[in-house]
Amino acid sequence: MQQAATIDIASLTKKYGDDAVAVDAISLKIKAGTYCCLLGPSGCGKTSTLRMIAGHETATSGDIRLGDVVVTDLPPAKRQTSMMFQSYALFPHLDLVDNVAFSLKMKSVPKAERRAKALDMLKLMHIDQYASRRPAQLSGGQQQRVALARALITSPQALLLDEPLSALDPFLKVKMRQELKRLQRELGVTFVHVTHSQEEAMALADLVVVMSNGRIEQAAEPREIFHRPATAFVARFMGDHNVLAGKVKELDAEGALIEAPNGASFRIPGADHLVVGETAEAAVRRDRIAIGESPTKGLGFTGHVRNVEYRGGSMKVTLDAPGVEDFTVYAEESAFDSAPHEVGQAVPLSWSLADVHVLKPTAH
Numbered sequence: 001m002q003q004a005a006t007i008d009i010a011s012l013t014k015k016y017g018d019d020a021v022a023v024d025a026i027s028l029k030i031k032a033g034t035y036c037c038l039l040g041p042s043g044c045g046k047t048s049t050l051r052m053i054a055g056h057e058t059a060t061s062g063d064i065r066l067g068d069v070v071v072t073d074l075p076p077a078k079r080q081t082s083m084m085f086q087s088y089a090l091f092p093h094l095d096l097v098d099n100v101a102f103s104l105k106m107k108s109v110p111k112a113e114r115r116a117k118a119l120d121m122l123k124l125m126h127i128d129q130y131a132s133r134r135p136a137q138l139s140g141g142q143q144q145r146v147a148l149a150r151a152l153i154t155s156p157q158a159l160l161l162d163e164p165l166s167a168l169d170p171f172l173k174v175k176m177r178q179e180l181k182r183l184q185r186e187l188g189v190t191f192v193h194v195t196h197s198q199e200e201a202m203a204l205a206d207l208v209v210v211m212s213n214g215r216i217e218q219a220a221e222p223r224e225i226f227h228r229p230a231t232a233f234v235a236r237f238m239g240d241h242n243v244l245a246g247k248v249k250e251l252d253a254e255g256a257l258i259e260a261p262n263g264a265s266f267r268i269p270g271a272d273h274l275v276v277g278e279t280a281e282a283a284v285r286r287d288r289i290a291i292g293e294s295p296t297k298g299l300g301f302t303g304h305v306r307n308v309e310y311r312g313g314s315m316k317v318t319l320d321a322p323g324v325e326d327f328t329v330y331a332e333e334s335a336f337d338s339a340p341h342e343v344g345q346a347v348p349l350s351w352s353l354a355d356v357h358v359l360k361p362t363a364h
């Protein structure tokens with residue numbers, strides 16, 4: 001059984017050249033035995049962060065600790081981490097046992113011992129029956145299991161995975177996702193997994209780290225990210241909220257009234273950082289909005305239906321209104337069917353104040 005280590009990242013920065021800041025002074029603690037997903041759109045800095053943890057990229061400034069050891073300037077082989085690459089990077093001319101045993105060979109572990117250990121790892125990944133095959137004789141999912149076995153054979157304290165599921169078809173993706181979770185649970189090792197898929201991060205992670213523009217927007221458990229997105233970026237990126245934005249017009253005991261451009265106004269709950277005259281943002285869950293019920297003042301508006309899509313079990317209704325961009329409602333299928341709405345139709349939308357969540361100002 002591997003020993004897990006806490007990964008402690010302090011003010012870590014990566015610059016490529018003089019002005020391209022890929023990772024901008026991020027700090028993050030990933031406790032030992034955590035399944036952590038680094039999530040964000042292309043170019044947000046997640047791979048650079050992972051590669052700095054692995055030692056495949058140098059840090060421009062800041063520190064990385066693995067357990068009690070500052071590893072920032074150590075070469076990859078000295079870090080007790082192991083990385084699994086997107087391309088699997090298997091040796092085509094070696095059978096599975098030799099592929100998996102390769103790093104032990106580099107460490108001069110005797111042949112019988114390294115082959116026995118490789119076979120154990122293939123058993124752990126449920127592919128020992130193919131031990132004498134070469135990678136080309138395996139499916140994509142099986143090749144990935146070999147790559148995982150190879151990454152785990154050195155008993156790393158942390159396993160680093162760069163988009164490990166992106167090459168698989170959707171069915172296999174879900175199956176391998178369950179395998180990764182099982183493996184992490186059984187081994188108890190710290191996993192850091194880079195993905196651009198919200199669904200993948202929500203399904204796998206104990207800790208989801210949402211990144212944008214080289215910074216961390218929010219690091220929290222999946223349910224916290226879903227129910228309480230910290231910023232407008234997280235609310236929009238996770239895709240289950242609408243963001244309402246405008247200037248604070250009035251503050252009272254119950255909250256605030258914000259005025260969106262073009263005159264629409266909305267009520268939001270109170271928050272310490274709200275100041276009259278300054279910009280405020282709030283999120284409303286897409287599945288908590290009623291279509292067809294006239295709103296209480298400030299808790300809804302009248303929108304024009306722009307598009308209706310079937311999602312299976314619910315409809316995705318996109319609406320436009322002055323001062324409101326890209327407003328989306330997930331309407332339960334039978335409710336929608338009992339009062340269907342056509343494209344172009346004007347419909348009242350409403351929600352309750354309890355379903356409005358105030359967002360923090362975005363960090364940049």
Ligand SMILES: Nc1ncnc2c1ncn2[C@@H]1O[C@H](COP(=O)(O)OP(=O)(O)OP(=O)(O)O)[C@@H](O)[C@H]1O
Binds near residue numbers: 016022043
């Ligand atoms: N070797 C490099 N030289 C110069 N710029 C780089 C290099 N590697 C990455 N970058 C830049 O740094 C930024 C962050 O890249 P990074 O690969 O870390 O992002 P990412 O979130 O992993 O993106 P993706 O999901 O597309 O892989 C991007 O703007 C990218 O263009």
